[in-house]
Amino acid sequence: MGVPPWHALSVAEARRIEDDLFGGDGGPDERLPVASTLDLGIEGPDGDDLPLRVYRPAETPAPTLVFFHGGGWCLGTLDSADDLARRLCRRVGAVVVSVDYRLAPEHPFPAPVDDAVRALEWTREHGATLGGNGVVGVAGSSAGGTLAAAAALATPDDTVPAVQTLLYPITDRAFVTDSYEANADGPLLTRADMRHFWRTYLRSDVDAANPYAAPLRAADLSHTAPAVVVTGECDPLRDDGAAYAARLADAGVAVDHLDYDGMCHGFLSFADDVAAADAAFDDLAAATRDRLAAAADD
Numbered sequence: 001m002g003v004p005p006w007h008a009l010s011v012a013e014a015r016r017i018e019d020d021l022f023g024g025d026g027g028p029d030e031r032l033p034v035a036s037t038l039d040l041g042i043e044g045p046d047g048d049d050l051p052l053r054v055y056r057p058a059e060t061p062a063p064t065l066v067f068f069h070g071g072g073w074c075l076g077t078l079d080s081a082d083d084l085a086r087r088l089c090r091r092v093g094a095v096v097v098s099v100d101y102r103l104a105p106e107h108p109f110p111a112p113v114d115d116a117v118r119a120l121e122w123t124r125e126h127g128a129t130l131g132g133n134g135v136v137g138v139a140g141s142s143a144g145g146t147l148a149a150a151a152a153l154a155t156p157d158d159t160v161p162a163v164q165t166l167l168y169p170i171t172d173r174a175f176v177t178d179s180y181e182a183n184a185d186g187p188l189l190t191r192a193d194m195r196h197f198w199r200t201y202l203r204s205d206v207d208a209a210n211p212y213a214a215p216l217r218a219a220d221l222s223h224t225a226p227a228v229v230v231t232g233e234c235d236p237l238r239d240d241g242a243a244y245a246a247r248l249a250d251a252g253v254a255v256d257h258l259d260y261d262g263m264c265h266g267f268l269s270f271a272d273d274v275a276a277a278d279a280a281f282d283d284l285a286a287a288t289r290d291r292l293a294a295a296a297d298d
Contacts, residue, residue, distance in 0.1 A: 070142030145169025
């Protein structure tokens, strides 16, 4: 497509290109239909507005998913995540609350995590007004998967989310895994990109050991949420997701690890055009529904 690698661009230019590529300029008639959408703002941890976009399915009350977009913690908007949020809403049958969390480098770690926790707490308190049935989970793609996992870790035991659906998540700052070696040059995401994103996100190397920045570093995962973890064979982050799924299972946490041959980072965004990605979305939606239903039964 003639797009330079993310690490070769300024943050401002990377944001513009990311929005051009994934935000789309189609009108409402070209978007996947949901029952309704609503943009609103809540008070964020810093006292400023924290923007949310709420997607309602055809039938409510329904479970709620608080969703965090990807983009290496420094890219991404509600618009660039619109397709994933709509697809989650339709296929899971959930109210989706998409969060426009603060971005690095203007707002480095832990600001995005603070926003994620705040959005989850607010949704748990006010979800019924949005069409929720009281069952609340978290979901996120890539860097948003890290935030979803961090929010699940930060939640008290008595309010742990019903599910954490993590789509090719970043779980550690380790660039020497087998998947990093095999897929260092991409496609779509490279090892150099990830080094750049981590440098942009963290205040110092000390932050890399913090489990809210790198959930794989958590000493104890036994009290976090049941998980659905999606990975792709040709993604440098594949082993990040696999290692986190394995740690969760070892800690006694219920986990579905869905791994797909031949898939690259971000492949679920191509579900409209790639049959294997479309089927994978059906799989993760079914697994997420099962976790939400189990929580409702409890």
